[in-house]
Amino acid sequence: MTDTQLNEIPALGKLYVGALGSAAKARLSAAQAPQTLPAARHRVTGARVELERLADFQRLVQHSASDYLPSGFVHTFAFPVAMSLMSRDDFPLPLLGMVHLRNSVEHFRPIHYAEPLDVTAWAENLAGHRAGTQVELIAEVSAGGAVVWRGRSTYLAKGVFLPRFDRSDARGPRPDFVPPPPTALWRLGADAGRNYAVVSGDFNPIHLSRLSAKALGMKRSLAHGMYLASRVVADIVQNRQEPYEWSIDFDSPVFLPAAVSLSISDTEGDDGYSGSTFVGWNQRSRRRHFAGAVKALPA
Amino acid sequence: MAAQSQAEPAASGGPTPAPAVRKAVVIGGNRIPFARSGGKYTYSSNQDMLTAALDGLVARFGLQGERIGEVAGGAVLKHSRDFNLTREAVLGSALSPETPAYDVQQACATGLETVVSLANKIKLGQLESAVAGGVDSASDAPIAVSEGLRRALLDLSRAKTAKQKLAAVAKIRPKDLSPNAPSTGEPRTGLSMGEHQALTTAQWKITREAQDELALASHRNMAAAYDRGFFDDLVTPYRGLSRDANLRPDTTMEKLGKLKPAFGRSLGDEATMTAGNSTPLTDGASVVLLGSEDYAREHDLPMLANIVDAEAGAVDFVHGKDGLLMAPAFAVPRLLARNGLTLDDFDFFEIHEAFAGTVLSTLAAWEDDEFCRTRLGLEGPLGTVDRSKLNVNGSSLAAGHPFAATGGRIVASLAKMLHEKGSGRGLISICAAGGQGLVAVLEAR
Numbered sequence: 105m106t107d108t109q110l111n112e113i114p115a116l117g118k119l120y121v122g123a124l125g126s127a128a129k130a131r132l133s134a135a136q137a138p139q140t141l142p143a144a145r146h147r148v149t150g151a152r153v154e155l156e157r158l159a160d161f162q163r164l165v166q167h168s169a170s171d172y173l174p175s176g177f178v179h180t181f182a183f184p185v186a187m188s189l190m191s192r193d194d195f196p197l198p199l200l201g202m203v204h205l206r207n208s209v210e211h212f213r214p215i216h217y218a219e220p221l222d223v224t225a226w227a228e229n230l231a232g233h234r235a236g237t238q239v240e241l242i243a244e245v246s247a248g249g250a251v252v253w254r255g256r257s258t259y260l261a262k263g264v265f266l267p268r269f270d271r272s273d274a275r276g277p278r279p280d281f282v283p284p285p286p287t288a289l290w291r292l293g294a295d296a297g298r299n300y301a302v303v304s305g306d307f308n309p310i311h312l313s314r315l316s317a318k319a320l321g322m323k324r325s326l327a328h329g330m331y332l333a334s335r336v337v338a339d340i341v342q343n344r345q346e347p348y349e350w351s352i353d354f355d356s357p358v359f360l361p362a363a364v365s366l367s368i369s370d371t372e373g374d375d376g377y378s379g380s381t382f383v384g385w386n387q388r389s390r391r392r393h394f395a396g397a398v399k400a401l402p403a
Numbered sequence: 404m405a406a407q408s409q410a411e412p413a414a415s416g417g418p419t420p421a422p423a424v425r426k427a428v429v430i431g432g433n434r435i436p437f438a439r440s441g442g443k444y445t446y447s448s449n450q451d452m453l454t455a456a457l458d459g460l461v462a463r464f465g466l467q468g469e470r471i472g473e474v475a476g477g478a479v480l481k482h483s484r485d486f487n488l489t490r491e492a493v494l495g496s497a498l499s500p501e502t503p504a505y506d507v508q509q510a511c512a513t514g515l516e517t518v519v520s521l522a523n524k525i526k527l528g529q530l531e532s533a534v535a536g537g538v539d540s541a542s543d544a545p546i547a548v549s550e551g552l553r554r555a556l557l558d559l560s561r562a563k564t565a566k567q568k569l570a571a572v573a574k575i576r577p578k579d580l581s582p583n584a585p586s587t588g589e590p591r592t593g594l595s596m597g598e599h600q601a602l603t604t605a606q607w608k609i610t611r612e613a614q615d616e617l618a619l620a621s622h623r624n625m626a627a628a629y630d631r632g633f634f635d636d637l638v639t640p641y642r643g644l645s646r647d648a649n650l651r652p653d654t655t656m657e658k659l660g661k662l663k664p665a666f667g668r669s670l671g672d673e674a675t676m677t678a679g680n681s682t683p684l685t686d687g688a689s690v691v692l693l694g695s696e697d698y699a700r701e702h703d704l705p706m707l708a709n710i711v712d713a714e715a716g717a718v719d720f721v722h723g724k725d726g727l728l729m730a731p732a733f734a735v736p737r738l739l740a741r742n743g744l745t746l747d748d749f750d751f752f753e754i755h756e757a758f759a760g761t762v763l764s765t766l767a768a769w770e771d772d773e774f775c776r777t778r779l780g781l782e783g784p785l786g787t788v789d790r791s792k793l794n795v796n797g798s799s800l801a802a803g804h805p806f807a808a809t810g811g812r813i814v815a816s817l818a819k820m821l822h823e824k825g826s827g828r829g830l831i832s833i834c835a836a837g838g839q840g841l842v843a844v845l846e847a848r
Binding site (some may be wrong): 166286288289295339340342363369370380387 | 552578592593598605669703724
């Protein structure tokens, strides 16, 4: 494992431009793609949160404007370091067109916006998937020498099949989803993707406009998975002091504009709050968009 | 995320009634007829209507130039310019300009909260007389600029240099120019009040028929009350209205049954809530004159009822632990326990009809053994409300529901009913946005 020190959190826009370039280059040269993950970690130390960006993020996901970072914000803060890893020439999967399958996060303590943060990212668990190849990106955020937040994001490179993985069988029948009574309704405008792009820096064209999404084969622009995750986790967790973990699985994209019905269910154990489960679905088609859970971690 | 249940009846260590305070009495009330939004009061502001209601009260009780101890009022849909709405209405009324006033806002419980807080001041000897009230206009509702435009304008007002001003203006996007109108949506869930209630109504398996029956009874009871002159000394005509514009004396189960579901349509066949068994957006104002017994006697004014006690409640509705409008189901048992009363000790029940489903869900909860045991901490069902004692002169389904004006309407009407009967008690239950509720006991004199 080699460690690469970056001077600062990279700008996602540049990474996307680079990715466009390398995608074109790969197509031209038909170069043999690498078959394994780079044994490398990318690291940024002493990174600082911009207060204005934090405030915009909090407003967008309806988190109170506290001095502590929403869990989803930490992801957007750390994610570009993981992405710089994915945009390396020796990364086996193309960055563009990756589909977000799942996130799981451990949030160990409240993180004050003024704390200098160290971010380390690496990739693991390259694996076959019925629709392509999946990979996990881990981002770890430390403050004062201790890990305060760890996120694991699972991505799918659709249609990319590496020879070393057997093509797994087609999916079994999807169990019928019967929506529970909703506890909330999110009305997401056509600009929901653009708005989240501004606060997260994730200007992936599939989120920006109908046109840019169509250019990448989508019928309409779609909401960022991390916007949905950040908003539902903000609703559940608010300004929780105690450690917790959360995870979300994305089932179907939220094409914009959208009316997303949501059901959040809290559970209480002997010591009070123990966790929540949530599920989001399209209000009209009743197709499930995402589901997940928040769990209290032992303090 | 609240872990505790609400199963803490007053009997086990809750507050107890204060022993030796004076009585606070309801002397009378006045309101303007309630109008449907976009109707006769379209161009009347909250201040106009509250002033009209106050002036009617002044005329009825000879309060011209009188310095009242304090006036409390409020509105739910409120312009920012109305920071002193009630004081401005007092200044515009025939009351003495030396009458102090303050504003209250507790969603649909606003009106009842003004009564409760002023009655408490009277009980403590801080006031001899008081006017409680509320007003709302859904027609003359405040329109706010979008968040983006608002922030840009505020930045612009703070900008000193031309460059800063330009930067502030440059932040304005075309989409920022469309205004925001107020909605009945809950900020934390995005669901309208009707959608929330539709879930509760379905959860308690309240039928369409039961809801329509309640709506029908409300219209019939209120029409009959108007016909026998019950409202003659409670309502002052305004802007060409002398009865509540929403009142449909000739409605029938058949007519109500033809209406299509308006809320909970995602429930499919289980959707039962229509425009007929839900309150419409309404404009109106109401006020109540309160006083000490000494004040009433000295001014030769009637004493209709005592304000005995009140209890506020709130439920954790955000993730659906309880229905948005179910707080009174928890507050009433606490209030009863504190006063050593049961549902059988009441002659009148005034349960605000935000939706027929709200009233019926609350009644169903009180009859439900499991709910009462596990959620209310009781040994069995709280009891059954005698339907012949429920909203006997109609309620919000007939009158309409100008949010902050509903409390004053109910208190004045109930006080008069109790006084007419000459004995007994009445229970008031009002649900409010934000999962809140306020309930109170009045007794006849």
